[in-house]
Amino acid sequence: MTERKRVAILISGRGSNMSALIAAAAEPDYPAEVVLVLSDRPDAGGLVLAAEAGIATIAIDRKAHAGKAAFEAAMSVALDGAGIEIVCLAGFMRLLSADFVARWHDRLINIHPSILPAFRGIDTHERALAAGVRLHGCTVHFVRAEVDDGPIIVQAAVPVRGGDTVDALAGRVLTAEHRIYPLALALVASGRARVEGSHVVVDAEPLQAAEPLIVPRFPDRQ
Numbered sequence: 110m111t112e113r114k115r116v117a118i119l120i121s122g123r124g125s126n127m128s129a130l131i132a133a134a135a136e137p138d139y140p141a142e143v144v145l146v147l148s149d150r151p152d153a154g155g156l157v158l159a160a161e162a163g164i165a166t167i168a169i170d171r172k173a174h175a176g177k178a179a180f181e182a183a184m185s186v187a188l189d190g191a192g193i194e195i196v197c198l199a200g201f202m203r204l205l206s207a208d209f210v211a212r213w214h215d216r217l218i219n220i221h222p223s224i225l226p227a228f229r230g231i232d233t234h235e236r237a238l239a240a241g242v243r244l245h246g247c248t249v250h251f252v253r254a255e256v257d258d259g260p261i262i263v264q265a266a267v268p269v270r271g272g273d274t275v276d277a278l279a280g281r282v283l284t285a286e287h288r289i290y291p292l293a294l295a296l297v298a299s300g301r302a303r304v305e306g307s308h309v310v311v312d313a314e315p316l317q318a319a320e321p322l323i324v325p326r327f328p329d330r331q
């Protein structure tokens with residue numbers, strides 16, 4: 110296969126999506142390799158998991174930097190130093206500047222726990238329950254300067270069940286997140302997903318969608 114894309118994963122917390130990406134990338138035919146995990150919080154649990162998986166880690170403490178520009182400059186040094194080609198935000202709970210986002214245009218992707226453009230921002234599961242929606246889910250998208258905005262790569266929908274608690278719904282969505290993030294990264298890294306205008310076009314034949322509903326869905330990454 111062609112050369113694998115060098116990927117960095119940016120986290121702030123427990124890193125379960127990060128772990129799903131690392132596990133997918135451990136497959137020899139996966140089109141990306143995870144070479145760096147970077148956290149803005151030195152105490153992020155995901156840093157330990159990444160180190161245990163043999164991935165280089167770095168903590169760049171936001172609080173140790175005078176401002177966002179200095180913090181992002183330090184991140185850029187780390188990303189450039191590792192020869193990163195694609196950056197995956199996986200529970201990275203900081204807003205990135207328009208400059209940083211522009212620098213990584215179409216090479217920076219994020220997972221968000223809702224079916225965008227519904228429920229941008231935080232507390233998505235609480236808000237989905239409050240709104241009484243029957244379907245909820247998650248989205249992997251290219252990052253743009255606006256929060257939780259950008260061309261959509263893959264989405265998954267899960268049912269909202271009567272009597273759901275926030276934790277139950279969040280858990281159901283998280284399981285779907287762990288399926289779609291590796292799929293989306295594979296599509297981007299292999300060049301099968303590309304941005305045209307404000308949409309993503311995917312070059313491949315999708316299978317019939319199944320439960321949970323994942324669009325697009327492919328035979329080789331499920």
Ligand code: GAR
Pocket residue numbers: 120122123124125126127155199200201202220221222230231283286
């Ligand atoms: C995930 O649910 C992710 O979608 C969400 O944070 C969680 C991180 O969990 N991201 C956002 O809300 C970003 N707006 P993880 O650390 O176990 O992957």
